[in-house]
Amino acid sequence: MKKSAILITCPKGLAPYLKDEVAGLGLPVIEESVSGVQTEGSLGDAMRLNLFLRTGHRVLLLLEDFRSEDAEGLYSGLVKINWEDYIPEDGYLCVTAHVENPSISDSRFANLRCKDAIVDRIRDKRGRRPDSGPLRDRTVVFLYWKGSRCSIYLDTSGEPLSKRGYRKIPGEAPMQETLAAALVMASGFEGSGNFLNPHFRNPHFINPMCGSGTLAIEAALLALKKAPGLLRSNFGFMHLKGFDRGLWEGLRTEAKKASEKTFKGRIIATDINPEAVSASKQNAKTAGIERLIEFAVCDYQDTPVPDAGEGENKGVIMLNPEYGMRMGRIKELEETYKGIGDFFKHKCMGYSGYIFTGNPELAKKVGLRAKRRIPFFNSNIECRLLEYELYLGSRSGK
Numbered sequence: 001m002k003k004s005a006i007l008i009t010c011p012k013g014l015a016p017y018l019k020d021e022v023a024g025l026g027l028p029v030i031e032e033s034v035s036g037v038q039t040e041g042s043l044g045d046a047m048r049l050n051l052f053l054r055t056g057h058r059v060l061l062l063l064e065d066f067r068s069e070d071a072e073g074l075y076s077g078l079v080k081i082n083w084e085d086y087i088p089e090d091g092y093l094c095v096t097a098h099v100e101n102p103s104i105s106d107s108r109f110a111n112l113r114c115k116d117a118i119v120d121r122i123r124d125k126r127g128r129r130p131d132s133g134p135l136r137d138r139t140v141v142f143l144y145w146k147g148s149r150c151s152i153y154l155d156t157s158g159e160p161l162s163k164r165g166y167r168k169i170p171g172e173a174p175m176q177e178t179l180a181a182a183l184v185m186a187s188g189f190e191g192s193g194n195f196l197n198p199h200f201r202n203p204h205f206i207n208p209m210c211g212s213g214t215l216a217i218e219a220a221l222l223a224l225k226k227a228p229g230l231l232r233s234n235f236g237f238m239h240l241k242g243f244d245r246g247l248w249e250g251l252r253t254e255a256k257k258a259s260e261k262t263f264k265g266r267i268i269a270t271d272i273n274p275e276a277v278s279a280s281k282q283n284a285k286t287a288g289i290e291r292l293i294e295f296a297v298c299d300y301q302d303t304p305v306p307d308a309g310e311g312e313n314k315g316v317i318m319l320n321p322e323y324g325m326r327m328g329r330i331k332e333l334e335e336t337y338k339g340i341g342d343f344f345k346h347k348c349m350g351y352s353g354y355i356f357t358g359n360p361e362l363a364k365k366v367g368l369r370a371k372r373r374i375p376f377f378n379s380n381i382e383c384r385l386l387e388y389e390l391y392l393g394s395r396s397g398k
C-alpha cells in the first residue's frame with residue numbers, strides 16, 4: 001500500500017500524549033503542533049491509528065497538495081484528482097474545511113467549491129454522483145487551505161474518535177473521552193497493579209465526583225489495554241472504495257488479543273447524584289467494562305479508598321469538581337475545594353491525588369502544595385491537572 005503523510009488532530013494540549021501513542025504504535029513522529037501530530041503511512045496504518053489511539057480526534061490521510069490563490073484555482077486543482085477511485089458514485093460525501101485565504105471571506109464557499117469539484121469529477125467519470133451533506137457518518141474529505149497552499153485529506157475517522165460510542169447518557173458537564181484518556185495517562189496509571197510485585201505502579205484508580213463516568217471508564221479501558229476503536233462500528237475509511245474488510249478484521253483480532261480480561265487493582269467511581277451514578281453504570285456497560293468498576297452513590301468524602309496509609313504508589317485518586325463560572329456558586333465551591341484538600345490529607349495517604357480544574361483561585365483553597373500543574377484545555381478553557389503527592393512523611397502530605 002502506498003505511503004502518504006498522515007495528520008492526526010487532537011484537542012489543544014493533547015499532542016504530547018498523542019505523540020507517545022503514535023510512536024508506541026511504531027509510526028514515525030514527523031512533526032508535533034499544539035493540536036496535532038504528523039506521521040506517515042498507508043491506509044492500513046491509518047486504520048490501525050483509528051483503532052488504537054486514545055487521544056487523537058481525526059486521522060487524516062493526505063491525498064494531494066497543490067497551490068491555489070483563489071476559488072477557481074481550488075476547483076481546477078481538485079477536479080484533477082481521481083475521486084472516482086476513492087468515493088463510491090452511489091455513496092454520500094461530507095466536506096469539512098479550514099480556510100485561511102484572503103480571497104475567501106466565508107469558508108462555506110470554499111467548502112462548496114470543493115464539494116462541486118469532487119461530485120463533478122465523479123459524475124463525469126461514472127455517469128452519476130454521490131449525495132452530499134453535513135453528516136460525517138460516511139465518506140469525509142477535509143480541505144486545509146492556508147495562504148496559497150491547499151492540502152486535501154481523506155478523513156479516515158469520519159466522526160471524531162472522541163465519540164467512542166459508549167457515552168449514551170452524557171450527564172452534566174461531561175468531559176471529552178480523549179481529554180479523560182490523556183488525564184489518566186498523565187497520572188501514570190497503568191492498571192498493571194500486582195501486589196506480589198514490589199515494582200507495581202498505581203494499581204487503584206479512585207474517581208469521586210465521577211459524573212457520567214468518563215475518567216473511570218477511560219481508566220478501565222487503559223488498564224485492560226483495550227483499544228477504544230473496538231467499541232465503534234463505523235469509521236470514515238469503511239466508506240472508501242476498495243475498503244479492505246479482511247485487513248480491518250485482522251487488526252481487530254490483533255487488538256482483542258492484546259487486551260487483558262482483568263487486572264489486579266480496583267477502580268471505584270462515586271458521585272453524590274444517583275442519576276450520575278446510574279448514567280455512569282449504563283455507559284460502562286455499553287463500553288463492556290462495567291464489571292471492573294465499583295460504583296456508589298455518596299459524598300466524595302465517603303468514597304472508599306483501599307489500602308490508604310503507610311507506603312507509596314497505592315494508586316491514583318482523581319476528581320473533576322465543578323469550577324463554577326456562575327456567580328453565587330463560588331463560595332460553595334470554595335468549601336468543596338477545601339474539603340477535597342482535607343479528604344486527601346486524612347483519607348488518601350499513599351496515593352497520588354489529582355484535581356482537574358479550570359479555576360486557579362478555587363485550586364488555592366485545596367491548601368496543599370501541588371507537585372505538578374499539568375496544563376490542559378477543556379474546550380477553550382485553560383485548565384490544570386494538579387498533582388499532589390500524598391505520602392506519609394512527604395512535604396505535601398504533612
Ligand SMILES: C[S@@+](CC[C@H](N)C(=O)[O-])C[C@H]1O[C@@H](n2cnc3c(N)ncnc32)[C@H](O)[C@@H]1O
Nearest residue numbers: 174175209210211212214271272273299300320
Ligand atoms: C464536573 S462534573 C464531573 C464530570 C465528569 N468528569 C464527566 O466526565 O462526566 C462534577 C460532578 O461532581 C458531583 N458532585 C458535586 N458535589 C459533590 C459531592 N459533594 N460529593 C460527590 N459528588 C459531587 C456532581 O454531581 C457532578 O456529577
